[in-house]
Amino acid sequence: MRRGALALALAAPLLTAQAKPVLVPDVSQRNIDIAYSFTGAELLLFGAILYPGGRSPEGNAPTDVVIVVKGPTQSIVIREKEKVAGIWVNAGRLRYRSAPSFYAVASSRPLDRLVDARTRAIYELGLDGLQLSPASAAPSAVQDRFTRGLVDLRRRAGLFYEAPGAVEITDGVLYRARVSIPARVPVGRFTAETFLIRDGRVLAAAVRDIDIRKSGFERFVAQAADRHAILYGLFAVALSVLLGWGAGRIAART
Amino acid sequence: MDIYLPIANLSVNAWVMIALGAGVGLLSGMFGVGGGFLTTPLLIVYGIPPTVAAASAASQVTGASVSGVFAHFRRGGVDTVMGGVLVAGGVLGSLFGAWLFRLLQQWGQIDTTIAITYVLLLGTIGLLMLREAVGAIAVARGRRAPPPRRRRHHPLVAALPFRMRFYASGLYISPLAPLLLGFATGILTILLGVGGGFVLVPAMIFLLGMSTQVVVGTSLFQILFVTAAATMVHATTTKAVDIVLAGLLLVGSVVGAQVGARFAARAKPEYLRLALALMVLAVAFRIGLGLGWRPDDIYSVELS
Numbered sequence: 001m002r003r004g005a006l007a008l009a010l011a012a013p014l015l016t017a018q019a020k021p022v023l024v025p026d027v028s029q030r031n032i033d034i035a036y037s038f039t040g041a042e043l044l045l046f047g048a049i050l051y052p053g054g055r056s057p058e059g060n061a062p063t064d065v066v067i068v069v070k071g072p073t074q075s076i077v078i079r080e081k082e083k084v085a086g087i088w089v090n091a092g093r094l095r096y097r098s099a100p101s102f103y104a105v106a107s108s109r110p111l112d113r114l115v116d117a118r119t120r121a122i123y124e125l126g127l128d129g130l131q132l133s134p135a136s137a138a139p140s141a142v143q144d145r146f147t148r149g150l151v152d153l154r155r156r157a158g159l160f161y162e163a164p165g166a167v168e169i170t171d172g173v174l175y176r177a178r179v180s181i182p183a184r185v186p187v188g189r190f191t192a193e194t195f196l197i198r199d200g201r202v203l204a205a206a207v208r209d210i211d212i213r214k215s216g217f218e219r220f221v222a223q224a225a226d227r228h229a230i231l232y233g234l235f236a237v238a239l240s241v242l243l244g245w246g247a248g249r250i251a252a253r254t
Numbered sequence: 255m256d257i258y259l260p261i262a263n264l265s266v267n268a269w270v271m272i273a274l275g276a277g278v279g280l281l282s283g284m285f286g287v288g289g290g291f292l293t294t295p296l297l298i299v300y301g302i303p304p305t306v307a308a309a310s311a312a313s314q315v316t317g318a319s320v321s322g323v324f325a326h327f328r329r330g331g332v333d334t335v336m337g338g339v340l341v342a343g344g345v346l347g348s349l350f351g352a353w354l355f356r357l358l359q360q361w362g363q364i365d366t367t368i369a370i371t372y373v374l375l376l377g378t379i380g381l382l383m384l385r386e387a388v389g390a391i392a393v394a395r396g397r398r399a400p401p402p403r404r405r406r407h408h409p410l411v412a413a414l415p416f417r418m419r420f421y422a423s424g425l426y427i428s429p430l431a432p433l434l435l436g437f438a439t440g441i442l443t444i445l446l447g448v449g450g451g452f453v454l455v456p457a458m459i460f461l462l463g464m465s466t467q468v469v470v471g472t473s474l475f476q477i478l479f480v481t482a483a484a485t486m487v488h489a490t491t492t493k494a495v496d497i498v499l500a501g502l503l504l505v506g507s508v509v510g511a512q513v514g515a516r517f518a519a520r521a522k523p524e525y526l527r528l529a530l531a532l533m534v535l536a537v538a539f540r541i542g543l544g545l546g547w548r549p550d551d552i553y554s555v556e557l558s
Contacts (some may be wrong), residue, residue: 035258036257036498037256037257037265038258038265039256039258039265040265074557075557075558076555076556076557076558077362077555077556077557077558078553078554078555078556079362079553079554079556080552080553081549081551081553081554083548086546087366087545087546088366088545088546088547088548088549089363089366090362090363090365090366090554093362095558146553149552149553150553150555153551153553153554154555183258183264183265184263186263187263218258218260219260221260221261221498222260222261225260225261225493225495225497226493229489229490229493230486230490232489232495232497233485233486233488233489235497236485236489236495236497237313237316237482237485237486239313239497239500239504240313240314240316240317240320240485240500241316241317241320241482243317243501243505243508244316244317244318244319244320244321244504244511245320245321245324246508247321247509247511248321248322248324248325248508248512249321251321251512251515
């Protein structure tokens with residue numbers, strides 16, 4: 001133990017360039033296609049930890065892996081209901097310029113045991129470390145209340161979640177985790193960030209992109225509704241008239 | 255069987271949507287109403303975003319009213335001149351409604367407005383229908399003498415200028431009255447995704463004093479065109495018409511409507527009206543409760 005530390009101290013000047021371990025992450029699917037039967041997807045995130053010298057340092061604190069999957073950011077307004085004259089109406093509102101539409105964090109151990117609150121905030125690890133920037137000026141107590149509201153809402157919709165213990169590390173070298181993505185996510189570019197953590201410090205980080213997009217018929221419909229709104233509307237009207245008329249004709253004959 | 259809705263951005267059970275359409279279609283066939291007042295709230299309860307629900311329910315009402323319009327045309331039960339004026343008002347109303355929809359959305363009050371309008375409208379109409387149906391049943395059972403015939407039309411309507419003749423309706427009134435009526439139902443169509451038949455029919459009878467033979471056909475005529483216009487307005491402004499959702503609802507409702515129409519032919523009309531009144535009141539009561547109860551979600555998120 002002592003000798004190892006000494007050796008490390010001696011070798012330190014030589015190793016600085018490559019002393020840090022490197023992460024080699026990958027995902028099971030780079031593209032997720034939303035088709036008619038899409039009910040969500042399960043991503044397998046896996047990879048290897050490459051230590052300098054080819055082997056994991058022994059005797060040190062255990063190495064942990066945290067994987068954060070984020071959806072495209074959205075500009076949103078959060079509204080808060082209040083009871084006014086006996087009925088619940090939207091009263092307060094707060095605008096956020098960029099809030100992730102999806103946020104899942106998988107880790108090999110509970111996050112609060114891996115890093116302190118400051119590091120969590122810097123790397124946006126965990127739901128309480130989320131940096132949501134309100135565009136409207138409001139006292140921080142109010143901002144916190146709205147942020148908690150948003151996190152709670154999205155957590156119940158399965159869009160925000162923490163999965164401590166979801167990352168499995170094999171022999172300190174290979175890791176893997178499963179992250180499920182519900183059907184309600186918006187389309188766009190998702191990112192999977194992997195962090196290597198030891199002794200409360202982030203040693204290495206790596207990012208992989210995942211594209212979620214509508215495919216085939218769903219893509220055609222979404223594009224038609226957006227780009228050819230008039231034709232799309234006419235088609236919707238024609239469909240309803242034809243179906244109604246057809247059913248009437250069939251019923252009249254029998 | 256789960257199906258992904260490309261505009262609503264979520265997946266739903268296709269059979270549930272078809273069954274919902276069939277149930278509403280059955281009622282619409284039985285009672286001669288479009289049934290939008292049931293579809294929109296039910297879709298919202300299922301988790302469809304309110305805008306998509308209102309936009310897609312409108313096209314379902316179009317489908318449900320088509321075969322009715324054809325049937326009434328064959329019988330000569332449509333006053334096309336009156337219908338044309340109502341449609342013109344309705345199209346203007348739906349454009350105004352779209353503007354109002356946007357404004358309320360910006361204020362964040364669209365959901366509350368929809369709910370309050372539903373409660374007031376359905377509550378009032380439901381109570382009126384209930385009173386009328388109970389009276390009609392009493393008359394039918396011979397317990398009470400039929401009420402004296404009403405005044406032909408409301409004095410306010412008679413006071414409007416530019417009178418013209420509507421032959422099929424047997425009226426000599428200002429076209430401004432039906433234009434305003436059409437305008438009001440056009441707004442309702444956009445905001446609530448309803449055809450507005452349950453407002454239009456009583457108003458045509460009690461306010462305009464139209465001859466009853468052409469009331470249902472003409473109201474269906476107006477509903478057909480105004481819901482079609484509302485679908486177009488939604489498609490071009492809110493872009494919230496989900497054609498997959500509309501298709502599922504339509505398949506159910508057009509079939510349900512035919513079954514309902516056969517059932518209605520055998521039932522006594524006053525009991526049908528009583529049942530419709532009770533159902534309308536139940537929906538109003540449920541939405542009213544929702545307004546006063548502490549909602550599950552105090553916070554709501556909206557893209558901006």
